[in-house]
Amino acid sequence: MPVISVPEAFNEEDLYVDLAPMIGHRLFLKCEGFNFAGSIKLKAATEMVESAERNGILTPDSVLVESSSGNLGVALSMIAAGKGYRFICVTDSHCNLTTRQMMEALGSQVHVVSDEGGAGGLLGARLAHVRSLCAADDRHVWLSQYTNADNWKAHYFRTAPAIAHRFPRLDVLFVGVGTTGTLMGCARWFRDAHRPVRVVAVDSVGSAIFGGPPGRRMIPGLGMSMRPPLLDETYVDEAVRVEEADSVRTCRALARRGFLFGGSTGTVVRGAADWLARRGEPDLTTVAIAPDLGERYLDTVYQTNWVQALYGDEALVPQEALVPHEPSVGTPCTREPDTADRLVR
Incomplete structure (x- = not known):
């Protein structure tokens, strides 16, 4: 065992x-759901975080930020809690309530975007908020699951x-x-x-x-x-x-x-x-x-x-x-x- x-x-x-x-x-x-994060997203989250650590992108003072519809947010919340990072998940109103509560229980901050008036819809609004967080504080590190090759490498x-x-x-x-x-x-x-x-x-x-x-x-x-x-x-x-x-x-x-x-x-x-x-x-x-x-x-x-x-x-x-x-x-x-x-x- x-x-x-x-x-x-x-x-x-x-x-x-x-x-x-x-x-x-x-x-x-x-x-793929039988792990402490409850989904396959644990693999991508682990690979992206560990790669960022190896490359010096993540430091003890870093604040992780990510856009997620739910499961990756839970996986990153779990990893951040274990490693001592702060984590801000930017999600939207379609994210399940239970998922948001899980992230908060793990110590993460959850920001829910509801305005989808722009051309990019809810996803575009989520990404815009992530960019604004990174622009406001250089301690914020965006792993960007949408463009990060470590996502598929996992x-x-x-x-x-x-x-x-x-x-x-x-x-x-x-x-x-x-x-x-x-x-x-x-x-x-x-x-x-x-x-x-x-x-x-x-x-x-x-x-x-x-x-x-x-x-x-x-x-x-x-x-x-x-x-x-x-x-x-x-x-x-x-x-x-x-x-x-x-x-x-x-x-x-x-x-x-x-x-x-x-x-x-x-x-x-x-x-x-x-x-x-x-x-x-x-x-x-x-x-x-x-x-x-x-x-x-x-x-x-x-x-x-x-x-x-x-x-x-x-x-x-x-x-x-x-x-x-x-x-x-x-x-x-x-x-x-x-x-x-x-x-x-």
């Missing part, structure tokens, strides 16, 4: 759920090799996208290792990551209102988009089987299930990455009134079956390098 002295030293790396009995296709769900060095070790004949990998750190780290590793793995990105409808105007998104985690600077589509084979109502249905269906996952995981599972149903190839070995657990979504995804108000009664379907259907739309990626959006510069 492991004995640790800092919280980031523990992370369960080799836990998978076999979803074949639920969706009718061979799909293994890699569970998954290049840890997540992808762990999957490859467990599934040496992997055919397809499904990865949810936000900053695209997990996606790019895994996709780069499999390309560099000359593994013929098809990498499918799973995004939310309303996200602008793979083009199109941004739309309403109420579930934090996946999706962005712009193209992430870390994204290089030449490493991605296909992208699918999932309606938030379908993410909710999937989360609630999984919960009826005893698995309480977060909104991001529901989106990834829904996208993977629909993709597999369309392909109709029963012998594929496939893995989907589950970024989070469900406790932080009890007052949203798992709260009936919240779901009805946003998505209507149709989102509260009978939970007996987790069957694939058509709404998710798959599109080949353009395979042209993107240009970093000016918002994060």
Whole structure:
């Protein structure tokens, strides 16, 4: 049994759920939420902080600042508490109340942005506030998960090799996208290792990551209102988009089987299930990455009134079956390098 002295030293790396009995296709769900931060963001947070320390960017007097929709904020709060740093998380009104309370319990300061009147929406407002903090006090250090290469390197060095070790004949990998750190780290590793793995990105409808105007998104985690600077589509084979109502249905269906996952995981599972149903190839070995657990979504995804108000009664379907259907739309990626959006510069 492991004995640790800092919280980031523990992370369960080799836990998978076999979803074949639920969706009718061979799909293994890699569970990344079993650590003290409760999500896959612990890896990126650890890599970015330790790299900044090695490079002398972080000193004992530094104040960490970061824009986050929730999970990275919790991970950085945990690490900052263990290392003795002050941390200011700039989030927005879509961040779950439980998540904000967790950050505050860990000693962090949480600033909630509510004005989305600018061109960049809530994300643009969050980034503007981070910049103002850094301009006002040079002790503030912004790790910038949106542009920091250590974000994807965390998954290049840890997540992808762990999957490859467990599934040496992997055919397809499904990865949810936000900053695209997990996606790019895994996709780069499999390309560099000359593994013929098809990498499918799973995004939310309303996200602008793979083009199109941004739309309403109420579930934090996946999706962005712009193209992430870390994204290089030449490493991605296909992208699918999932309606938030379908993410909710999937989360609630999984919960009826005893698995309480977060909104991001529901989106990834829904996208993977629909993709597999369309392909109709029963012998594929496939893995989907589950970024989070469900406790932080009890007052949203798992709260009936919240779901009805946003998505209507149709989102509260009978939970007996987790069957694939058509709404998710798959599109080949353009395979042209993107240009970093000016918002994060």
